[in-house]
Amino acid sequence: MRQTQKVMLAFSEATTSELNEILEHRFFKEKKSPKSKSKTSLSKQQSTAPMSAIKQENSGTKNIYEIIKQMRLERNAPVDLVGPQKCFDKDKDIETQRFQILTSLMLSPQTKDDVTSKCANRLLEYTMNDIANMDEPELIKLIYEVNFNVTKAKRIKDLAQLAIYKGMPKTFEETIKIKGVGEKIALLYMQVAFQRVEGIPIDVNMIRICNRIPILKEKSPTKLRKFLESQFEHKEWGEINETLVGFGQQICLPKPKCDQCKLKDICEYYKLQNTSD
Numbered sequence: 001m002r003q004t005q006k007v008m009l010a011f012s013e014a015t016t017s018e019l020n021e022i023l024e025h026r027f028f029k030e031k032k033s034p035k036s037k038s039k040t041s042l043s044k045q046q047s048t049a050p051m052s053a054i055k056q057e058n059s060g061t062k063n064i065y066e067i068i069k070q071m072r073l074e075r076n077a078p079v080d081l082v083g084p085q086k087c088f089d090k091d092k093d094i095e096t097q098r099f100q101i102l103t104s105l106m107l108s109p110q111t112k113d114d115v116t117s118k119c120a121n122r123l124l125e126y127t128m129n130d131i132a133n134m135d136e137p138e139l140i141k142l143i144y145e146v147n148f149n150v151t152k153a154k155r156i157k158d159l160a161q162l163a164i165y166k167g168m169p170k171t172f173e174e175t176i177k178i179k180g181v182g183e184k185i186a187l188l189y190m191q192v193a194f195q196r197v198e199g200i201p202i203d204v205n206m207i208r209i210c211n212r213i214p215i216l217k218e219k220s221p222t223k224l225r226k227f228l229e230s231q232f233e234h235k236e237w238g239e240i241n242e243t244l245v246g247f248g249q250q251i252c253l254p255k256p257k258c259d260q261c262k263l264k265d266i267c268e269y270y271k272l273q274n275t276s277d
């Protein structure tokens with residue numbers, strides 16, 4: 001009997017409490033000690049971590065952001081055209097759309113947007129049931145271009161099975177419990193699938209940019225998120241990820257195109273690179 005069939009049989013024969021235990025073990029991350037903040041709501045984290053504890057290194061964050069926004073108006077970046085949050089079929093029912101959005105986001109870590117988009121679009125041809133019942137090697141073949149495709153295939157198949165038996169997650173707290181989902185993905189999922197902006201999703205491009213200029217010298221995505229959230233009004237939070245990610249894809253790349261950048265005059269990284277000994 002195939003593994004999926006075994007799981008389906010286990011589901012069909014289980015009582016409600018047994019089913020919850022199976023789901024908990026198979027699809028969700030292990031529970032951490034009460035001290036851990038990874039699964040608590042962002043609002044709780046914010047209330048227990050005063051902003052005064054976060055060092056503000058640049059009071060001109062909003063001015064810098066406005067200059068980046070101007071640069072972003074000049075041309076589209078991959079995130080604008082093929083960002084993972086854009087790979088879903090608006091003609092499908094809402095539950096399917098939510099599944100497609102979260103699947104696409106789960107494919108995206110450590111992978112370029114155009115590659116993620118190619119694989120996510122391939123999966124749009126398959127229903128949630130198809131993916132829940134698909135053999136893992138077949139699923140890996142469909143997403144082979146993304147990095148860590150073996151692990152991601154397993155997580156996506158698990159998500160399909162979870163969605164069939166429990167429905168797609170509807171809150172940040174439910175979403176971040178799922179294996180393969182971190183803070184950035186859960187926040188983007190809430191934003192795209194539910195139009196609820198619960199925080200600023202932080203990605204590797206944003207960390208690089210913020211440390212170079214610097215907006216804030218900080219490698220922790222959570223600390224950077226809290227800092228940025230303190231600098232902008234809530235109504236602005238929803239656009240910040242896409243604006244900064246696009247800037248990181250177009251100009252402030254790992255090998256930056258500083259000659260095209262309007263922040264040269266204030267950028268610490270640029271000054272360091274262009275200071276003669």
Ligand code: SF4
Pocket residue numbers: 212213251252253256257258261262263264267268269270
């Ligand atoms: S000057 Fe160079 S390093 Fe600094 S923000 Fe612009 S592109 Fe990035």
